[in-house]
Amino acid sequence: MTRRGRQLDENDVRVRARGGSRPRTRVRPKHENAKQGFVTAVDRGRYTCLVEGREVVAVKARELGRGSIVVGDRVSLVGDLSGQPDTLGRVVRVQERGSVLRRTADDTDPVERVIVANADQLVIVCSLSDPAPQPRFVDRCLVAAYDAGLSVLLCLTKSDLASPDELLRTYAGLDLDTVVTHADGDLDGLRSRLRERTSVMVGSSGVGKSTLVNQLVPHARRTVGHVNPVTGQGRHTSSSAVAFPFGDGWLIDTPGVRSFGLAHVSADDVLAGFPELEEAALICPDGCPHTAGAPGCELDAGVTAGRLATDRVSSLRRLLGSRTGEDGG
Numbered sequence: 001m002t003r004r005g006r007q008l009d010e011n012d013v014r015v016r017a018r019g020g021s022r023p024r025t026r027v028r029p030k031h032e033n034a035k036q037g038f039v040t041a042v043d044r045g046r047y048t049c050l051v052e053g054r055e056v057v058a059v060k061a062r063e064l065g066r067g068s069i070v071v072g073d074r075v076s077l078v079g080d081l082s083g084q085p086d087t088l089g090r091v092v093r094v095q096e097r098g099s100v101l102r103r104t105a106d107d108t109d110p111v112e113r114v115i116v117a118n119a120d121q122l123v124i125v126c127s128l129s130d131p132a133p134q135p136r137f138v139d140r141c142l143v144a145a146y147d148a149g150l151s152v153l154l155c156l157t158k159s160d161l162a163s164p165d166e167l168l169r170t171y172a173g174l175d176l177d178t179v180v181t182h183a184d185g186d187l188d189g190l191r192s193r194l195r196e197r198t199s200v201m202v203g204s205s206g207v208g209k210s211t212l213v214n215q216l217v218p219h220a221r222r223t224v225g226h227v228n229p230v231t232g233q234g235r236h237t238s239s240s241a242v243a244f245p246f247g248d249g250w251l252i253d254t255p256g257v258r259s260f261g262l263a264h265v266s267a268d269d270v271l272a273g274f275p276e277l278e279e280a281a282l283i284c285p286d287g288c289p290h291t292a293g294a295p296g297c298e299l300d301a302g303v304t305a306g307r308l309a310t311d312r313v314s315s316l317r318r319l320l321g322s323r324t325g326e327d328g329g
């Protein structure tokens with residue numbers, strides 16, 4: 001279950017139905033010797049799974065149908081699980097997911113994609129300078145995280161270049177944890193918040209996410225810096241998520257995820273990404289759209305009286321508007 005008790009999507013239902021409501025006798029005996037694995041990478045129909053400490057490449061068994069398998073899924077595998085080159089295992093079952101982090105391509109696209117399963121924390125990586133902080137990106141990630149029932153760690157990087165004070169003030173009082181880092185600093189604070197959980201890292205380009213992942217997981221070898229236009233060197237070979245074991249948990253990098261389209265999130269759940277505004281909006285008239293100038297909207301009153309931050313209110317309004325195609329977000 002997710003924290004907000006959200007309905008799981010089609011894929012989840014399909015996975016559950018196969019595991020639960022079907023007579024198990026038909027499937028089970030065949031896979032009695034199936035082993036448990038954790039999906040660490042997905043690339044064109046090939047699933048890399050960690051099985052008893054070995055990296056096994058597997059395909060999806062036909063009986064699983066069209067249901068998706070994503071990084072973070074816990075799966076049962078049969079077939080050749082030796083992990084030797086050119087061997088293939090077969091994923092025969094996907095366990096029920098504890099959480100699903102999803103996105104749509106843009107805010108008006110109805111097609112949802114699950115990016116990562118079973119995560120419990122979203123780490124939003126945001127640089128304090130070079131590139132300048134993007135609070136709207138952070139707000140959008142917050143909505144996606146709360147919608148998925150994930151807790152949030154805001155990681156402010158490049159503190160050697162600028163002070164974190166202003167951003168820390170902006171996000172103080174929200175239901176999130178913060179940590180401030182820079183490339184030559186110690187990462188103990190960050191490490192301690194990553195152990196024993198499954199964390200997903202997101203960040204826009206250049207914020208220093210790969211630098212962080214490489215420091216946390218030295219064998220990760222994430223490419224750092226810009227793509228060389230001549231050689232193409234530095235280009236990420238995969239745009240999908242990759243999971244690395246970290247302490248007793250997992251650290252999942254998402255190189256291709258630059259943002260979250262939020263078409264799948266209801267207006268109420270967008271508002272839930274802004275807890276202080278959600279509380280203020282309780283005294284709005286019934287059915288208030290919370291748009292600028294909406295009659296009696298408490299968000300306007302709160303801004304005028306200095307109780308609410310202008311930036312947060314306009315960020316919320318931009319997100320609400322972009323989902324109906326009124327604003328590019």
Ligand SMILES: Nc1nc2c(ncn2[C@@H]2O[C@H](COP(=O)(O)OP(=O)(O)OP(=O)(O)O)[C@@H](O)[C@H]2O)c(=O)[nH]1
Binds near residue numbers: 159182203204205225
């Ligand atoms: N001053 C400073 N520079 C940093 C820090 N961390 C990373 N950088 C630099 O910022 C640039 C971008 O770092 P990356 O780690 O590639 O950033 P990224 O978020 O992975 O960006 P993409 O590769 O586009 O996904 C590189 O030139 C890094 O050397 C930091 O703490 N301080």
Ligand SMILES: [Zn+2]
Binds near residue numbers: 281284288291296297
């Ligand atoms: Zn309102």
